[in-house]
Amino acid sequence: MSDIEIVSGYDAILALEPVWHDVGARVGGAGAFERFDLVRQAAESISREGGEPLVASISRDGVAMTFLPLRRERIIGSRAAVPLAYPLAQYTNTVGWAITPNDMRPLCNALSKAGLDMLLLRKVREDSGLHDALATHGQSQNAAETALYIDLNAYKTFAAYEASFSNPTRRNRRQRRQKLEAARGPLSFEVLFGSEATDAFDTALAWKRDWLATRGISSPVFDGGAWERLLRSTVNSGAAVVTALHAGGAATAIEVGFCERDTYVSYLGAFDPALGAFSPGQEQMLRTIAWAFEQGFSRYDLLAPSDGYKRQWARAETGVAIDDYAVALTPVGRGVAELRRHVRPLARDIYFRLSPEVRVAGGRYGMPAAAAMAAVCAGAVLAAIE
Known part of the structure; x- marks a missing residue:
């Protein structure tokens, strides 16, 4: 049986450092965006600006197994838990072992008791410690992409790669x-x-x-x-x-x-x-x-x-699928997750269809044209939902 704790605040997160390193070491080390020094500085920066950094801690039989660094954020009027180091971090992952589908229900209960409406995790890799749980219990936010990589092992040497x-x-x-x-x-x-x-x-x-x-x-x-x-x-x-x-x-x-x-x-x-x-x-x-x-x-x-x-x-179709996922914790979170999965891809598409000249001009006058268009799209989807 998993024991879930939501750790809140910079000082409490700072106290996790020795356990954080121990948990990460069991799986070969923390990822590039989950290293404790980055988490610590992100938590400090967020606290300094009046925000609330969080860490979801999962233990089994009294032994810490998994950490998930988060922060509290307002999204379209909802209270959401989002990745602590996003947008600097280009992936969201766990430290330690994976969060299983069976862990997700008690984790959601703990987040709900902390006064949150939604868990929103961005750029989750298909091979991450979050994917199985989110694919089972989460809702895709229509942000599917592929993170390509060069398979260096396939070439063995740089000379062989260059010759390709x-x-x-x-x-x-x-x-x-x-x-x-x-x-x-x-x-x-x-x-x-x-x-x-x-x-x-x-x-x-x-x-x-x-x-x-x-x-x-x-x-x-x-x-x-x-x-x-x-x-x-x-x-x-x-x-x-x-x-x-x-x-x-x-x-x-x-x-x-x-x-x-x-x-x-x-x-x-x-x-x-x-x-x-x-x-x-x-x-x-x-x-x-x-x-x-x-x-x-x-x-x-x-x-x-x-x-x-x-x-x-x-050189080949070597890549890992990534996506954003939302897990609703309350009816408010459910509505926002549904709205966001329709509006955000549409607004993004509109934004990047604009010419650079229009985007530059929009930014110069303080309200990018894409933001206005996104607001129109949001209103249309809201009307459809209501």
């Missing part, structure tokens, strides 16, 4: 590399950690912000706010990997990634827009993949969505 590309592709890469060196100087590549990675991270961040701004796309992480500060802190602590391609001593392309057991997670890539014609991002990524082979990783995770360029890197 066509001759024209390899020739084009070589020519662009030679043109970049002719224009800017010899290429060099480095892998950075901790304080040595700070300058490269800031450069990548500036490039990423410019890229988003020119397309009229807002980001809840790369906006100078709390999540961006947390990402910077993670980089500075040495918990992230920063790889950088230089030409003539100047940075041309940079990537931020995480190591998760036998997987390298490619989190953020950016390049100098002035050098776009030379495709420095491709060269940087190719060298990072070579480094991943050297380190003995079995996967190079490209994250969702499954864009066309990622399919080229994956």
Whole structure:
């Protein structure tokens, strides 16, 4: 029989640290987005802003088995438990053993007693410790995507992986590399950690912000706010990997990634827009993949969505399905979950169908056009439900 406890508040979560490490060690370590240092900083940041961080703790026979980090959030008037480190975290998972379908009912009862209407978990992988329980008891939020990855074990060596590309592709890469060196100087590549990675991270961040701004796309992480500060802190602590391609001593392309057991997670890539014609991002990524082979990783995770360029890197349809799931705890939560699963995909589709010029103009006047359209869609669905 499982014993469920909802741990609330920064101090209470901080006290979990030794048990957290022990629970994670039993399954080979916590995932990239469930490491205690990230959870601690996220909980501290949320508490500082007046929010409430939570951890669902599952024990069996008095032994802690599973932790699920959450936070309390208002969603369309409902009181929801959402992933603690989202949107910085690109996956939601447990620490320790999986939450089974049989665990879900007592977990929901505990969350309901804590005054919550809904459990909303974003970006849940099909191979995660949450999927079976949510597939049984949860409701898909129509956010299905595929997180592609490069199966490094399938190639054994970087040379074999590189040889899997066509001759024209390899020739084009070589020519662009030679043109970049002719224009800017010899290429060099480095892998950075901790304080040595700070300058490269800031450069990548500036490039990423410019890229988003020119397309009229807002980001809840790369906006100078709390999540961006947390990402910077993670980089500075040495918990992230920063790889950088230089030409003539100047940075041309940079990537931020995480190591998760036998997987390298490619989190953020950016390049100098002035050098776009030379495709420095491709060269940087190719060298990072070579480094991943050297380190003995079995996967190079490209994250969702499954864009066309990622399919080229994956070389095969190797990927993991992910989705958002909601579990209603009250009638209010049930209504919001049903509304959200219809409105959010429609609003997102409308938003990305808008031209970059319209998105930029909308943001400039304080109310993106997509937000207004989403409100119209929400009203239509609400009318249909009522």
